[in-house]
Amino acid sequence: xxxxxxxxxxxxxxxxxxxxxxxxxxxxxxxxxxxxxxxxxxxxxxxxxxxxxxxxxxxxxxxxxxxxxxxxxxxxxxxxxxxxxxxxxxxxxxxxxxxxxxxxxxxxxxxxxxxxxxxxxxxxxxxxxxxxxxxxxxxxxxxxxxxxxxxxxxxxxxxxxxxxxxxxxxxxxxxxxxxxxxxxxxxxxxxxxxxxxxxxxxxxxxxxxxxxxxxxxxxxxxxx
Amino acid sequence: xxxxxxxxxxxxxxxxxxxxxxxxxxxxxxxxxxxxxxxxxxxxxxxxxxxxxxxxxxxxxxxxxxxxxxxxxxxxxxxxxxxxxxxxxxxxxxxxxxxxxxxxxxxxxxxxxxxxxxxxxxxxxxxxxxxxxxxxxxxxxxxxxxxxxxxxxxxxxxxxxxxxxxxxxxxxxxxxxxxxxxxxxxxxxxxxxxxxxxxxxxxxxxxxxxxxxxxxxxxxxxxxxxxxxxxxxxxxxxxxxxxxxxxxxxx
Amino acid sequence: xxxxxxxxxxxxxxxxxxxxxxxxxxxxxxxxxxxxxxxxxxxxxxxxxxxxxxxxxxxxxxxxxxxxxxxxxxxxxxxxxxxxxxxxxxxxxxxxxxxxxxxxxxxxxxxxxxxxxxxxxxxxxxxxxxxxxxxxxxxxxxxxxxxxxxxxxxxxxxxxxxxxxxxxxxxxxxxxxxxxxxxxxxxxxxxxxxxxxxxxxxx
Numbered sequence: 001x002x003x004x005x006x007x008x009x010x011x012x013x014x015x016x017x018x019x020x021x022x023x024x025x026x027x028x029x030x031x032x033x034x035x036x037x038x039x040x041x042x043x044x045x046x047x048x049x050x051x052x053x054x055x056x057x058x059x060x061x062x063x064x065x066x067x068x069x070x071x072x073x074x075x076x077x078x079x080x081x082x083x084x085x086x087x088x089x090x091x092x093x094x095x096x097x098x099x100x101x102x103x104x105x106x107x108x109x110x111x112x113x114x115x116x117x118x119x120x121x122x123x124x125x126x127x128x129x130x131x132x133x134x135x136x137x138x139x140x141x142x143x144x145x146x147x148x149x150x151x152x153x154x155x156x157x158x159x160x161x162x163x164x165x166x167x168x169x170x171x172x173x174x175x176x177x178x179x180x181x182x183x184x185x186x187x188x189x190x191x192x193x194x195x196x197x198x199x200x201x202x203x204x205x206x207x208x209x210x211x212x213x214x215x216x217x218x219x220x221x222x223x224x
Numbered sequence: 225x226x227x228x229x230x231x232x233x234x235x236x237x238x239x240x241x242x243x244x245x246x247x248x249x250x251x252x253x254x255x256x257x258x259x260x261x262x263x264x265x266x267x268x269x270x271x272x273x274x275x276x277x278x279x280x281x282x283x284x285x286x287x288x289x290x291x292x293x294x295x296x297x298x299x300x301x302x303x304x305x306x307x308x309x310x311x312x313x314x315x316x317x318x319x320x321x322x323x324x325x326x327x328x329x330x331x332x333x334x335x336x337x338x339x340x341x342x343x344x345x346x347x348x349x350x351x352x353x354x355x356x357x358x359x360x361x362x363x364x365x366x367x368x369x370x371x372x373x374x375x376x377x378x379x380x381x382x383x384x385x386x387x388x389x390x391x392x393x394x395x396x397x398x399x400x401x402x403x404x405x406x407x408x409x410x411x412x413x414x415x416x417x418x419x420x421x422x423x424x425x426x427x428x429x430x431x432x433x434x435x436x437x438x439x440x441x442x443x444x445x446x447x448x449x450x451x452x453x454x455x456x457x458x459x460x461x462x463x464x465x466x467x468x469x470x471x472x473x474x475x
Numbered sequence: 476x477x478x479x480x481x482x483x484x485x486x487x488x489x490x491x492x493x494x495x496x497x498x499x500x501x502x503x504x505x506x507x508x509x510x511x512x513x514x515x516x517x518x519x520x521x522x523x524x525x526x527x528x529x530x531x532x533x534x535x536x537x538x539x540x541x542x543x544x545x546x547x548x549x550x551x552x553x554x555x556x557x558x559x560x561x562x563x564x565x566x567x568x569x570x571x572x573x574x575x576x577x578x579x580x581x582x583x584x585x586x587x588x589x590x591x592x593x594x595x596x597x598x599x600x601x602x603x604x605x606x607x608x609x610x611x612x613x614x615x616x617x618x619x620x621x622x623x624x625x626x627x628x629x630x631x632x633x634x635x636x637x638x639x640x641x642x643x644x645x646x647x648x649x650x651x652x653x654x655x656x657x658x659x660x661x662x663x664x665x666x667x668x669x670x671x672x673x674x675x676x677x678x
Contacts, residue, residue: 004569004615013563017554081548087528089542089568089617150393154386158376167372168390171365172397175404182408203400214393217310221385224489224529315491381490 006091007099014103028065029111035061036119047124054123055133055184059177061119062112062137066144067165069108070152073100074219078156084223097212097219101142101149109141132187136180139200146211147172153218175203237314239456240465246449253446260439267432281345286432288338290440291331292356295363298328298444302370303395306388316452318384319459321391322374323451327444329367335360355409359402366394380459477539478503479619479650480525485534486674487520493674494520497534500669502619502650507641507664510654512671518654519547519623521671525652526621540618540650541571547623549608553597557588557607560596565614574616574647582613587636601628609637612644620644620651626658634658 018025039057043049077083086096116134119125125133151168155161183196235241268286275282305321308314339357340350351357370387377383460466482500486493495517502508512518523529525536526544551560561579570576577585583592586606588599596604605628612620620641626634638661641651645664653660660666 004567006567006569009563009567012566013552013555013559016559017552020554076552079548080552081546081550082552084523084526084528084546085544085550085568088526088544090527154373154390155376157382158373158386159378160376164369164372164376167365168369171362171369171401172393174362175397175400178404178408206396206400210396211393214389218386218389220529221382221389223523224382379490 032065051124054125246453257442264435291334295331306391485531488532496672504648543617558592568615577613586610
């Protein structure tokens with residue numbers, strides 16, 4: 001007999017499908033660079049101005065890019081009938097949700113973090129801020145994924161769901177944006193970034209404990 | 225006692241009983257609102273003396289502050305109704321939570337607009353990224369998101385449940401947003417402009433504020449019940465109890 | 476023997492109204508229960524209740540045994556190959572030790588899809604996709620099968636194949652509940668019929 005490994009199976013499938021889609025999975029990353037490239041075109045290429053706004057701009061671009069991949073988090077699974085299988089035969093629904101969120105983050109956010117040095121270079125980001133910026137992205141983007149996935153779960157069956165997504169997500173991500181960019185500017189001002197990073201971590205812990213429960217509830221409502 | 229309370233709770237969950245309950249209460253609530261507003265506005269505009277620094281322009285506070293308080297209180301009430309709607313699946317609670325959102329958005333907007341009008345003579349600009357105004361602006365977006373989500377479903381009940389989940393996520397998040405925005409303004413301004421602080425308030429200026437605040441509470445209750453009643457009628461227009469009701473009205 | 480699914484006076488409420496009249500279900504080992512009813516009578520909802528996907532608004536359900544549910548959307552990812560779909564379910568759902576599991580390749584062969592193994596499910600016809608969805612029952616066998624309109628878009632051969640699957644499962648003391656409104660399964664095993672009545676319009 002074969003023992004079941006639902007979490008492993010889901011993770012494998014998610015990664016396999018992302019690999020098959022290839023370039024499509026990298027769309028958020030390409031979008032990020034498109035946004036970054038627009039900034040000097042709009043504000044002028046002056047290095048001082050760009051360096052000053054670089055951390056905030058990279059964060060806002062990451063926030064916008066994180067919106068793009070959300071359509072695919074749950075909707076295809078609801079449409080083709082695979083989502084309801086999560087609720088059959090005592091599967092660990094909450095853990096499955098976390099796996100899906102994790103794979104979504106790996107596919108949509110990790111490439112952005114890896115590409116931050118290039119984006120930073122394009123905006124003359126001071127070199128000493130790069131490491132911290134990447135750290136805040138590393139802690140902050142999972143929160144964006146959590147909130148984004150919740151909004152996606154709530155709007156699966158809504159009319160104009162994608163237009164709504166931004167309106168639902170942006171207000172809720174204000175604290176992430178403030179603490180993340182606050183950390184970098186504190187560091188550049190010669191102050192300690194520690195409190196900001198700790199606040200970001202606590203935001204992540206809070207979101208990681210509560211949001212999956214809300215997502216489960218929202219998905220359940222979609223199945224009714 | 226508990227049993228009776230539970231029974232009353234369940235009775236209010238039934239649309240016809242809620243309708244009658246709302247119908248009897250609404251005129252009273254509006255009358256109390258009228259009295260409160262009349263006394264409050266009279267005192268605010270004629271009785272209290274002008275401020276030695278701000279002159280007469282500070283009087284807008286008597287609209288601005290009650291609206292701000294009500295904007296936040298509405299969210300709390302909406303969250304409680306959302307919990308009742310999700311846990312006990314009581315439909316009238318669901319409807320009240322949903323009709324509370326536009327009212328809350330309205331008070332938030334009043335707060336923002338009066339804040340801007342007040343800011344113009346004080347700061348010389350209509351808008352400043354002051355901590356409270358910024359928090360209020362984000363609160364407005366949250367209200368609009370809830371309204372948008374509710375409106376995006378053809379199935380009202382499905383929309384109400386989804387929006388209720390969002391309301392609860394918001395209730396955890398709003399204090400954090402408030403805190404982070406406070407932090408952000410102190411970071412970017414050095415010293416905060418504390419225009420709306422209660423510190424400089426003279427005791428003689430207090431009575432109209434209390435009158436206005438209480439009047440706004442009654443106004444909220446009246447609007448909530450009235451909107452909930454209308455929504456219920458609109459949703460149930462093909463049901464037996466509304467048909468009977470309309471029949472009674474025609475006779 | 477005891478029933479594998481025992482449901483007492485269950486119903487589901489949508490918009491404050493019952494979707495169907497409260498129903499008792501007692502599914503025994505080796506028994507097939509045919510759920511009948513007109514369109515919109517709540518057959519699908521009843522099956523989803525039995526599967527545990529939605530919770531009953533009234534009544535109670537007890538399940539004793541592993542469950543497989545195949546809804547009217549067969550749960551097939553269109554961007555995966557037929558073989559990968561079955562490999563996924565073999566790992567995701569696992570097999571109940573009471574029944575022998577087939578390898579994904581063998582299951583594809585049994586479903587008549589051996590030549591389509593490397594094709595993406597999106598390129599298959601609706602009937603082939605339905606067969607692929609049902610082939611799950613072979614790679615990840617379970618005690619209780621809950622099938623919502625399994626004969627949809629199947630040809631005569633396909634219907635006969637499904638009947639064979641059901642007979643085989645029932646012979647092994649498995650249990651099946653099937654919602655079907657057009658095709659009537661032709662089986663050796665005894666068939667129980669459950670008629671679902673739509674709920675009152677103005678409760």
